Amino acid sequence: MTRKPKAISIRQLQAAVKTALETAKKEHPQFSIEPPDPSGNIPVICRPWWILGIPVPWPLRPTEVAQAVQFSSAFSRTLAANTQIAGLGIEGKIEPALYVAGAEATIGVVTGDITVTE
Numbered sequence: 001m002t003r004k005p006k007a008i009s010i011r012q013l014q015a016a017v018k019t020a021l022e023t024a025k026k027e028h029p030q031f032s033i034e035p036p037d038p039s040g041n042i043p044v045i046c047r048p049w050w051i052l053g054i055p056v057p058w059p060l061r062p063t064e065v066a067q068a069v070q071f072s073s074a075f076s077r078t079l080a081a082n083t084q085i086a087g088l089g090i091e092g093k094i095e096p097a098l099y100v101a102g103a104e105a106t107i108g109v110v111t112g113d114i115t116v117t118e
Helices: 010-027 062-081
Strands: 006-009 045-047 051-056 095-101 104-110 114-117
Touching (some): 006 010, 010 051, 010 062, 010 114, 062 104
Antiparallel strands (some): 045 051, 051 104
């Protein structure tokens, strides 16, 4: 049986990420993630079955690792609490994730087969 990918609009996704980012920043102000451009937009990275999240500074100094873990936990917990995001999990579960490829890292959550729509 073929399963249809779950879908979320880019607007819903950006709103959920913005809320999660604001919550994580309030809980862990010592770990700073600044918007990469003057508009204040945070890029959203979506790699189904791998991660849905935002880029973070990498590599981290040893003193920043614990802060990054706490920040990531708050960020992913807030994303998982969002009903639109929670429905994208694998078998109904949203798990926190850190994805590192070369000199780039992304924090977020693991999703199943999803499609991002306009």
